[in-house]
Amino acid sequence: MSWLPEVASNLASKVDGVLWFITIISLIFFIIISTFLIYFAIKYRRRGDDEETPYITGNLTLELIWTVIPSILLMVIFVYGFVVFKDMRTPPKEATEINVVAKQWLWQFEYYNGKKTLNELYVQQNRPVKMVMRSDDVLHSFFVPAFRVKQDLMGGRYTQLWFTPTKVGTFQLFCAEYCGTGHSKMLGKVIVLSPEAYDRWEKGEEEEEGVASLSPAERGEQIYANSGCNACHSLDGSKLVGPTFKGLIGGESELEDGEIITADENYVRESILEPQGKTVKGYPPVMPSFKGILSDNDISALIAYMKTLN
Amino acid sequence: MANHTVAETLPVPFLEKTGILSWILSTDHKRIGIMYLVSISTFFLIAGAFALTFRFELLTPEKNIMDPHTYNVLFTLHGAIMVFLFIVPGLAASFGNFLIPLMIGARDVAFPRLNLGSYWIYLLGAIIILIALLKPADTGWTFYTPYSIQTETDVIMITLGIFVLGFSSILTGLNFIVTIHKLRAPGMTWHRLPLFIWASYATAILQVLATPVVAITLLLLIAERTLGIGFFDPAKGGDPILFQGFFWFYSHPAVYIMIIPAMGVISEIIPVFARKPIFGYKAIAYSSLAIALISFFVWAHHMFTSGISEVAATIFSFLTFLVAIPTAIKVFNWTATLYKGSIWLHSAMLYALSFIWLFTIGGLTGVFLGALAADVHLHDTYFIVAHMHYVMVGGTVMGFFGALHFWYPKWFGKMFNENIAKIAWFLVFVGFNLTFLPQFILGTQGMPRRYATYPPEFQTLNELSTIGSWILGIGIFIVVVNLIKGLFNGEKAPQNPYNSLSLEWSVPSPPPHENFEEIPHVTDWTYGYGKKQNTEK
Numbered sequence: 001m002s003w004l005p006e007v008a009s010n011l012a013s014k015v016d017g018v019l020w021f022i023t024i025i026s027l028i029f030f031i032i033i034s035t036f037l038i039y040f041a042i043k044y045r046r047r048g049d050d051e052e053t054p055y056i057t058g059n060l061t062l063e064l065i066w067t068v069i070p071s072i073l074l075m076v077i078f079v080y081g082f083v084v085f086k087d088m089r090t091p092p093k094e095a096t097e098i099n100v101v102a103k104q105w106l107w108q109f110e111y112y113n114g115k116k117t118l119n120e121l122y123v124q125q126n127r128p129v130k131m132v133m134r135s136d137d138v139l140h141s142f143f144v145p146a147f148r149v150k151q152d153l154m155g156g157r158y159t160q161l162w163f164t165p166t167k168v169g170t171f172q173l174f175c176a177e178y179c180g181t182g183h184s185k186m187l188g189k190v191i192v193l194s195p196e197a198y199d200r201w202e203k204g205e206e207e208e209e210g211v212a213s214l215s216p217a218e219r220g221e222q223i224y225a226n227s228g229c230n231a232c233h234s235l236d237g238s239k240l241v242g243p244t245f246k247g248l249i250g251g252e253s254e255l256e257d258g259e260i261i262t263a264d265e266n267y268v269r270e271s272i273l274e275p276q277g278k279t280v281k282g283y284p285p286v287m288p289s290f291k292g293i294l295s296d297n298d299i300s301a302l303i304a305y306m307k308t309l310n
Numbered sequence: 311m312a313n314h315t316v317a318e319t320l321p322v323p324f325l326e327k328t329g330i331l332s333w334i335l336s337t338d339h340k341r342i343g344i345m346y347l348v349s350i351s352t353f354f355l356i357a358g359a360f361a362l363t364f365r366f367e368l369l370t371p372e373k374n375i376m377d378p379h380t381y382n383v384l385f386t387l388h389g390a391i392m393v394f395l396f397i398v399p400g401l402a403a404s405f406g407n408f409l410i411p412l413m414i415g416a417r418d419v420a421f422p423r424l425n426l427g428s429y430w431i432y433l434l435g436a437i438i439i440l441i442a443l444l445k446p447a448d449t450g451w452t453f454y455t456p457y458s459i460q461t462e463t464d465v466i467m468i469t470l471g472i473f474v475l476g477f478s479s480i481l482t483g484l485n486f487i488v489t490i491h492k493l494r495a496p497g498m499t500w501h502r503l504p505l506f507i508w509a510s511y512a513t514a515i516l517q518v519l520a521t522p523v524v525a526i527t528l529l530l531l532i533a534e535r536t537l538g539i540g541f542f543d544p545a546k547g548g549d550p551i552l553f554q555g556f557f558w559f560y561s562h563p564a565v566y567i568m569i570i571p572a573m574g575v576i577s578e579i580i581p582v583f584a585r586k587p588i589f590g591y592k593a594i595a596y597s598s599l600a601i602a603l604i605s606f607f608v609w610a611h612h613m614f615t616s617g618i619s620e621v622a623a624t625i626f627s628f629l630t631f632l633v634a635i636p637t638a639i640k641v642f643n644w645t646a647t648l649y650k651g652s653i654w655l656h657s658a659m660l661y662a663l664s665f666i667w668l669f670t671i672g673g674l675t676g677v678f679l680g681a682l683a684a685d686v687h688l689h690d691t692y693f694i695v696a697h698m699h700y701v702m703v704g705g706t707v708m709g710f711f712g713a714l715h716f717w718y719p720k721w722f723g724k725m726f727n728e729n730i731a732k733i734a735w736f737l738v739f740v741g742f743n744l745t746f747l748p749q750f751i752l753g754t755q756g757m758p759r760r761y762a763t764y765p766p767e768f769q770t771l772n773e774l775s776t777i778g779s780w781i782l783g784i785g786i787f788i789v790v791v792n793l794i795k796g797l798f799n800g801e802k803a804p805q806n807p808y809n810s811l812s813l814e815w816s817v818p819s820p821p822p823h824e825n826f827e828e829i830p831h832v833t834d835w836t837y838g839y840g841k842k843q844n845t846e847k
Contacts, residue, residue: 066638067635
């Protein structure tokens with residue numbers, strides 16, 4: 001088990017350089033202080049009540065040394081940290097732009113060709129990408145440990161971040177800025193594809209191949225896990241931000257205005273597309289609309305999956 | 311030993327009177343100190359219990375005993391109560407009240423009634439925060455906008471409580487500044503002052519200058535929630551980063567409000583138990599002031615990834631490294647004081663030595679967070695949680711426990727069981743490290759903070775941390791029981807059990823109502839331990 005995540009972007013090894021440099025300097029100081037503390041505490045332990053001690057109030061040379069040397073080292077660390085930071089904040093001109101929208105509690109990515117994905121960011125190996133990011137509601141933070149990048153998102157202002165993924169694979173994306181009840185479920189994946197695979201993904205071939213073999217309910221289960229439903233809706237009957245999916249379809253729900261309805265396919269569909277219309281009593285009206293995010297097929301699959309939970 | 315007739319005419323010890331009114335109407339700084347001590351300790355234990363509860367939740371990656379909302383509420387309350395009701399008033403209000411007049415040779419603080427008023431205001435703020443627990447906030451103790459504006463939980467009540475607490479803090483600071491300026495005994499020049507007084511003075515300046523900013527910020531937040539004025543919510547045309555700037559403009563100096571008094575305590579304990587003059591007195595004294603001053607200009611190092619400009623981030627990173635220097639100097643000075651000493655490993659000294667060791671870890675890990683590139687990776691992960699606890703628990707709480715064990719005989723006139731105190735110290739020390747060391751690794755590996763659930767690969771380190779929290783909890787429990795037990799059946803404390811040269815040990819234990827029968831004339835500094843080799847002072 002390593003103390004740092006794997007290195008999967010061009011920036012990661014640079015940041016690790018800074019982390020290692022500070023670690024080594026810190027360890028040296030830590031060992032010096034610890035050694036003196038323990039050595040003194042043992043060597044000069046009181047053995048009798050009237051031991052004589054010298055009257056030493058200071059030593060200018062010593063004090064100058066331990067002021068000047070740490071000061072110089074701290075300035076070196078500052079400069080090193082700044083130099084790498086400057087790289088992290090200077091995207092290359094040729095970087096591909098991807099729009100990122102964060103909302104409670106999901107990530108939405110929009111690519112230059114109009115393609116949209118939810119909680120899954122597709123990027124190509126060795127091609128620099130620049131995220132242009134905003135939030136639809138509260139603060140969020142885009143954090144991929146394997147890339148060593150992090151940047152907050154907010155409403156009313158765009159923030160940016162860039163990296164060049166260097167390894168093919170799937171990497172964890174976290175929301176690092178506390179954003180409410182579903183914070184720890186606001187997870188995503190960064191999927192780094194080889195240039196060939198990325199080409200196929202762009203043309204939409206990959207997707208078709210992958211889903212063709214799945215039943216609607218199986219596909220619905222994937223959507224539940226990957227589209228952010230799981231942040232607010234449980235499968236086991238427990239109450240999260242929203243009502244549980246268990247027994248939802250066919251069951252009775254009391255709405256905010258007191259009306260009792262039987263939740264059917266149409267109610268679920270309406271609630272996904274226009275969530276603020278008929279909210280269930282006792283739950284805050286915070287769900288974002290999935291219009292344009294989930295297709296009709298996706299919604300049907302999700303409904304099929306929800307029926308298996310009864 | 312004084313003879314009988316004299317002893318009978320001595321003023322009565324300040325603890326003699328009983329009855330609730332003798333407490334809540336008392337203007338005696340020592341009694342007010344005790345009221346603060348009991349209050350802050352109670353809140354320390356409550357907030358600690360919250361921490362044990364949500365640490366238990368983190369034993370498993372998915373849900374263990376509570377839903378995410380409950381988890382969020384608990385870490386919010388843990389942080390808010392620890393910060394605003396325990397650690398900010400903390401040592402400054404409790405030991406500051408008790409010690410400042412005694413150490414400078416005064417009968418009380420400059421404004422005794424204002425002092426009592428400060429305590430009442432503290433209590434009022436505490437009561438408001440307790441009312442806020444009816445529908446507790448889930449924003450984190452930092453109340454970041456716009457979440458704190460949009461959440462349906464009760465943010466107004468808790469921030470109102472903190473607003474009220476601020477006045478207590480400001481008035482206490484003001485009182486101490488005047489006291490230290492005007493009430494020093496004859497001969498108690500600035501350069502003879504005990505270092506705890508220097509630390510209290512620096513803290514008081516921070517309290518007076520920084521607290522109004524958080525008060526105004528919280529007022530703006532309340533105005534935005536109730537009146538809908540768009541200061542901070544982008545949906546209303548406000549700026550969420552502005553809130554962070556305001557908040558940390560107070561809360562970073564507040565970090566030093568929390569730690570500087572503990573540094574003062576350590577500077578008192580070490581010379582007494584090493585029988586050595588403090589090494590580099592002036593460096594320690596002025597570094598407290600330097601830290602206080604620089605701490606006003608480093609607040610944005612909490613915001614490197616928030617969206618502030620690169621230029622701002624770079625300037626604040628530079629200034630942050632400046633504040634590390636006076637802090638490092640203190641650590642070297644304390645360690646050098648031990649050289650050729652005659653070291654008595656009393657429980658108070660064990661806490662003081664732990665302070666140096668743990669605070670060194672806390673300080674060095676702070677260097678990581680000051681360096682821009684490293685902070686981008688580590689910000690908002692468990693690395694921050696660990697760093698902050700090494701400073702606040704490894705630093706301030708160790709200082710607090712050290713102070714409790716050191717001045718206990720003087721304050722209460724009783725002795726506690728020293729062997730049990732040592733066992734408790736050991737458990738606290740081991741438990742603390744087991745709780746928070748693994749969190750550094752969790753942080754570098756990338757686990758974000760404030761997560762009710764987490765990916766399974768982080769489980770082992772979380773388990774270690776949770777087990778550590780149990781040991782720490784048991785250790786603190788023994789500390790509390792041991793000290794309370796001492797009040798009832800401890801031996802009577804001698805006037806000066808450690809042969810300290812400081813003024814508070816020149817009066818009986820516990821001290822009489824107005825401390826000194828006759829105001830002492832001070833002829834030397836407080837650290838004249840050891841045999842002088844030459845005429846140098």
